Every structure is written in structure tokens, then in C-alpha cells.
Amino acid sequence: MLTTGDVFAGYAIERLLGRGGMGSVYLARHPRLPRQTALKMLNAELFSDNEIRARFEREADLAAQLEHPNIVTVYDRGVDEGRLWISMQFVDGVDAANIDQPIPVERAVHIIEGTAAALDHAHRNGVLHRDVKPANILLAGTTGRERVLLTDFGIARPTDDAHHLTQTGTFTATLAYASPEQLTGAPLDHRSDQYSLACTLYSLLAGAAPFASTNPVSVIQGHLQGPPPSIRARRPELPPAVDAVLARALAKRPADRFDSCAEFAAAVRWALHGTGTGPTGFGPRPAQPRVHVPSAPHQPSPGRARPAGNAVPFVPARARRTSRAWAPSVLLVVLAVVVGAGVWVWRDESTFVADILNRTQAHKDIAAMSAAFPQLLPPGEVAGLEHRNPYIEGIGFGGRNCRAYVNTTTRNELEWESTFQAAGAKWACKSAEIRDSHFSFYTFPTAESAAAAVADFESKSRDVGSGASGTRSDDHRTLYYNNRYVLAAVVSTFSDPGRERWVLLSHRSSTSGNDLAPLLKDFVRFPLR
Template identity: 55%
Template sequence: MRAGEVFAGFRIERKLGAGGMGSVYLARHPRLPRQIALKVLSDTSSSDDEFRARFLREAELAARLAHPNVVAILDRGVQDESLWIAMQFVEGADAADLLREFPAGLPPERAVHVVTEAARGLDAAHAAGLLHRDVKPANILVSPEPDGPDRVLVTDFGIARAIGESTELTAAGEVLATVAYAAPEQLRGETLDHRVDIYALGATLYQLVTGGKPFPHETAVAVMQAHLMEPPPRPSDIVPGLPKQFDRVIARAMAKEQDQRYQSCGALAEAAGAALRGETVAPVPHPAGYRKRLLSGAVAAVALVLAIAATAFVLGTNHPEKHSPATTSAAPIADESGPWGVAGFAVAAFPKLLPHSPTSSGFHGLWCQAKDDNGNSVPLDVRRDQVWLECSSDGDPVDVLSVNCITSRLNWPDIPYSGVSAGTRPWTRGNGSGRVMWGDSTVGGKPKGNLRVAFDDAARNFCVVDLYSLTVSGQALLDTWWPDAPI
């Protein structure tokens, strides 16, 4: 449509943008002295009767939502077989446009402000029984105010679940989500609740702060796999000087399990603000009765043979000691058909510590990946002399935990805890005994707390567990983590 044309009673002034879902125009209201944003859906979307009925119904529900942080829906209808929706016009740009001006990410304070304001609108929608299901920077409008902070509004309520762009997944005609921000339960086709928007808002916050999407893989399949299997990314690895507490905020917002996330968008925003102030942020909870998530169908088949991409935490070249076994005798026969494949025996040795599958989390939010001696991810269907699982934790106080087990089940070598000024003492618990060692070292000139647990009992004497913290000493790990550790 061109300037001056009339559509559904609205006089078109100019085109604001276009996408796979349709086009957006700045238009003049026919009876009131105001401008509106008129979205006209594509003919492909408008031609399906079921789609049209759902679109009109959801637009009507969204129109009942009145909140200063939500773009108001003013009217909707059908003209010349095209669906349209009239919305409040907001002067400014969306957060995706803003990121083009700040490719390395917004200043953290501004990013948190944008998310805080968007969270207010999303929580109001949730309280009214509405889900957005497509939260992303492009659906958050930012209008700079000359005498104050940005004005922020969430848009596309009521139509995000009915229509999609080329970057979105569809099933049976219904949009699931924009892949870059999709919660695992969306990708699994499960019943959704408000926590799907919390996950997407966390992914959006990550992008606003770092300038990049959480899982910047080249294909949609790889991104889906990452949402399902990879641990949440750490923004402090990208943004120098960003408090480590911010990593915990993203980890909890983007937890694979809904119960482990913040339970409101406002709680996420509040935690992000506290993290910027350097305040303690609560770790990812580990609820009682936590149930493992296994991928089904083709995704599950792929998950067991693909190497898990990306390392969630970088320790430079100072990896834990890894020793080749004294012999390469064949390992005892074991069931390797479970979700951990050839690493299953190592996980079975620590059932209360490690996650039950590569897609679930363990004690204090542990997310684990199988690695080789060079720190590269490895597939779970190829047997090796040694299994090394590297796990990112919640930082309270452990940042990284690794488990090393000899596949042949030979005893782990009794070698000193080198490179660390360590204390050592024996330990005995109801399920076994061994030695615990602790001390401190440095990574990149920064102090690092270390703790190692070795085992005497036959069920685990072929393994060693190492812990690292960039915020507390080895002694503090011994005093705070070790007493309640499920080992």
C-alpha cells in the first residue's frame, strides 16, 4: 500500500516495516486525531479459516489488556481477505534495532532497565491469563525519553502464537517460537505456562547485554539442540567487568526445567538489578522430586551421537590432572544404552550429584558435558580409556565441577594434588570413604579455590571429583560445599 491509500478506514501515511508475517504501516485513525500502527497480515496467513478464527479470538483477548508497558490493541478485522490489527503507535525503535546501534551489547544498566520494564508488562499479561510465547528483542519497543529512562513496551500480544516469520518453527499451522529464544518445552511440544516467557526474556536479556544470541549456531537444528542440551551461556565470558552474579541470573532464567526458573518476569528483572549491584543472587533451585527430561523421537537419537557444543566455563589451560590408566584392559560389560551412553557408569557412581541425562541438571544446577583430554566435547557412543565430565555449576560457591573416571575400573592413581598448596584429610561417610584435598591456585593471575575428592570404596575408587571456584578459597569450598555434598 502507498501513502494516501485507505485500508479498513485507516489512511496510510507510510510503511514502517515488513516481514514474513506481513507489513506494518503508520496510519491515521479515521475519527480520532491520532496515529496508529496498522499491521496487515500476508495473504498466506489470512487464507486459512481456522487461523483467521484463532487470530481474531486471540486479538480480542489481548485487547482487554491495558498496561503502560504493553502496546494497546485498538481494533482488528478482515478487509479484502486480509487480516489486520490496529495498535498503539510508539515513537522509537524495537530493541533489535537498538542492538544494531550497539553490536557489542547495550550498557548493562540500560539492558536491565529495558528488561525490567518489559517484565512488568509480561507479568500483567500473565496475571490476565495471557501468554506471549514469542518474547524477543524485536517485540520490545524502546522509546527514548528526553528527561528520563527509556519508555519500554511489549508488542505482538495475541498474534505471536498465531503467525510466524521465516525464523520460526511451525507445527500443524501453529507457531511454536522464534528458535533463538525458544524454551525447551516449546521445542518438545509440551503444554506451556508463563515460564515459557521467562525463559525467552532471559535469552533476550543475554542478547541485550552481550550483543549476541544465547546459542549462535548456524542452523535452526543446532540452535534447537543447544536449547535442549547445552548449559545456559555465561555473559561474563563475553562482557569484561560484568559481575559473575549475572551468570547466575541467566542460568536460572534459562534453566531447562520450568520449576528451576524464576517464577515471574519481575523476579528475573529484580535479580538482574541485584547482580549489577554486586549483590548475592540465589542459585538455581533443585526442587524435590526433580524429574529428568529425556528427548524423544529423532531429537533423542541425535542427542546421543552428537558431541555437545561449547564449553560453559573457561579455565584457560589449567585443567584438572588427567592420568592414563596403567593398562588398557577392556572395561567390564555395562549397560551403555542410557542417556549418558558410554559415560553412564561414571554418572551411576554419583546418582545424587550428577544429572540423570545430558538434558537435565544435577546438584546445585550442574550441567555436564563429556570432554576429551584437550577439553573438546565428545560423543557418547564412543568408548574411551577415561571418562571426563565437565560440569558448570551455579557459582554458590562452585563454578566448575569435573568428574574423571577410568573406564577399566582400575583404581585412580594415588598421585599428589599437584599445582595447589593443599591440605588433606581422610573422610568416612555411610556410603564410603576416601580423602579430600583442598587449596588455592591461580587462573590468569586471579586466585582460584580448589577441592578434590578421592575414593577408597570399590564402587568409586576409579574416579576423582575436582571442584573450582573463582570467588572463594579451597578452604571455603571445604567448609561450605563439602559438608552437604551428596557424595
């Protein structure tokens, strides 16, 4: 962590602005120009993660292409002291998530209009933001009107590549503001950002996201199946037209939304203030002249008197019955579509829904490793588990405490373990005695990614021998950091069909440098054959 007065990449650090899971942002002084800049730095331990590094670099590349008064300007990027950095426009203000909510109507409209202009500019230049939310909207107080700036293009994608997830299939947007197509892994276009912008407007006006819940499954169900909640239930003083505008922008099908974010913002202003041009399909229709329907030359059927002078023409009973007959058919079609989409979302292992419900390939790998090595690992199938937390734990070989993880990027506790963070699942078994041997099983999305992780670890360690047993190959290594001995390790890979994606890492700290004897003595006792 840098402190005031430190110099990094030529920038003089003034103070820390904020920290997150991927890095920190500092207020810094430009080395040559008389201005302040925001210096965003990726955490050093994430530098070896190819996907996170690419995402960080993509943020600079995409944002640098977008010159707009409502988008935070990116000045430069680089690598210094093994850390990626981006210098960008410093905005002296707060983000929209940190202002008191709900906010006044006019301020909400102003924020949405500025953000909509930024998004439409990005869309015209082939960039989708994919994480629109109050925390990514900066508000700068000036002598005039409050400035609105969109920031954080860290998970943005070019339009022609926006349907791809990350390499490991993980979900990266913020769940409370994610569009239905983001949750199901469907192709994205500019209307996905519009959905998130509508969620943002609802949050600013109501003080909570549209489908807010402490249960992520409930949030997902709301986005995929729930009707848009009425903003007037929280702000009854708002006109009814606001609900209609939000309902259109929050439509489940992108085709049912507005054509652009600017059109949505204009509809919001019209609904709230009655100014501007109302969007197609909204607002009071022109008054219709009263039409006199003359009496027919013959008398109508008994009990069906034709109302004279009524503005609504008489509809024969047969026509009414015909129109009603369509209702069950339409309902069946809609129901079939909803059920079909639900089945697809339920069965698809790559969606965020599967991750929440512990049905991804990574969760299955946890159970498969337990079944393959029951003497090493505790049982691997437990229902009702909490998402992204250690969801299985028990006693493994030799009394070691074992925990299972998915999304291992955030579950590698030691710096050297970052080599294996591309794994989709991990069993970690540790002894209470720190100098005893520990072991971890990893499963990767592909055999190629497993081989790449092993090669990366070997490039950072020293070869001190090898061995094999049946279909298992063992590579004996010692690891040093800054010429300081860290640990002895055995990296095992498997040639059994179905286990090419698996890697076993056994390691033991020692003061004896290259002496692997204590580890190998424990290792040969592992029931791995």
C-alpha cells in the same frame, strides 16, 4: 500494497512502517480522532488460511485484554476488502533488535525490567506471549526515560491452552529464544516466557543469543542439553553474580527458574549493581563467627589431626566417604533423565527437532507418495537435507521437474493454491512448457482436512464433469478469478487405505475456457491406475 494518501477501513495511510511474511504495518491517521495509529494488515492471500487468520484475530483479542503501560495498546480490528486488519498504538521508536549491541548495562536492565512487568501482567491475566525476543520489544525515546513496550501477541495463547501447537504441528516461536519445553512440545507456563526473556538479556549484553549458531540443530542441542553460556566470557567486566542469575533463569527445568519475570529482573539489577534485595540462594552470606573446636579428651587417629581454631568443624572420614558414595547414584539418575528426554525428543514426530531432522509425518509422506507412484515422482528419500527448503528434486513423469516441500504454507506460488496450504507435504511437478499440464500431490494431517481443502477448491471453481478409475475419483473443474478464466483442473482423491489424506491436483492453463480436452488427454496418460 498501499501508498500515501490511500484510505483503508477509514484510515488514511501515511507511510509503510514495515513488512513481514504475514502482512504489513502502516502508519495511518485515525478517521475520527486526532491521532496516529499503527495499522497491521494480513496479506490478502493468507485470508483463506484458517489457522493464520485465527492467529491474527487472537492477537487482537488477547492484546486488547491487557491494559498496561509496557504493552502496546490494541484499539480495534476488522475485515475490509477481504483483508484482516488491527489498529494499535503507534510507537515512534525502534525495536530492541535494531539497536547497536551489546548495549550498556543500565539500559539492558531497564529494558528487561519493563518487559518483565509486561509479561507478569499478561501472565496474571492468563496469557502467555510465547515469542519474547528483542524484535518484539519496542523502545520509544521521550524527554524522560526510554519507554519499553512489548508487542506482537500473534502466537500468544491463553494459559490453559498454551501446550497446543498449531493445527499442522508446526513450530512458531523464534528458535534462538525458545525454551526447552517449547522445542519438545511439553506443556508451557509463565516460566517459558521467563526463559526467553533471559535469552533476550543475554543477547542485549553479549550481542548474540545464548546458543547462537548457523546450524539449527546446534541451537536446539544448546537449549535442550547445553549449559548456560557465561556472559562474562563476552563481558568480563560484569560481576560473577550475573552468570548465576542467568543460569537460574535459563535452567532446563521450569521448576528451577525464578517464580516470576519481575523476580528475575530484580535479581539482574541486584547482580549488576548490588542494589535491591538479592534473590533467595544468591549473594554473599553473612559472615560466620570463628568457632573454636576444643581438643577432644582422646587423641585422634594418626594422620588425622583435628585443626584447632578452624571455622570449619572437623568431619570424620566415615562421614566424608558416605557423602561421596551418593555422587555416582545422583549422576546415574541425572544421566537417565537426560537420556530418556533425548530418546523421547528423538522419537516424537511432532517436535521441532523431528522437523529439523526430516523425521516428521510430512517427510514420511513425501517418501510414501514416491513409492506409491514411482512412474510419476522421483525417489523421495534423500539424507542430509536442508530444513524448510525444497529438499528433494528430480525428474518426474513426462520430463517434468518435480520438487518436494514440507510446511507448504510458504511453498504455494500461485494465489489459487492457497486453498491447499493446510497440507503438511507437497510434490510439485511442472513442465518447462507453460501450456503443458502440471500436477501436484498433497498430503494433509487428516482425511478430514483433505476433504475440507477439496471442498474449498470446489466452492471456488465450476463443475464440468467427473470420472473414476479404480480407487481414484476425479472431479473436473475450471477456475475463474474476477470472471477471468485461469485454468482447467482435475482434483483426484483416493479411497485406498492409508491414502485418504492424499489429494492430486492436475492443472493446465488454456485460452479455450471450459475446454478440458487438452488436460484430460494428458491426464489419462498418467500412470495412476
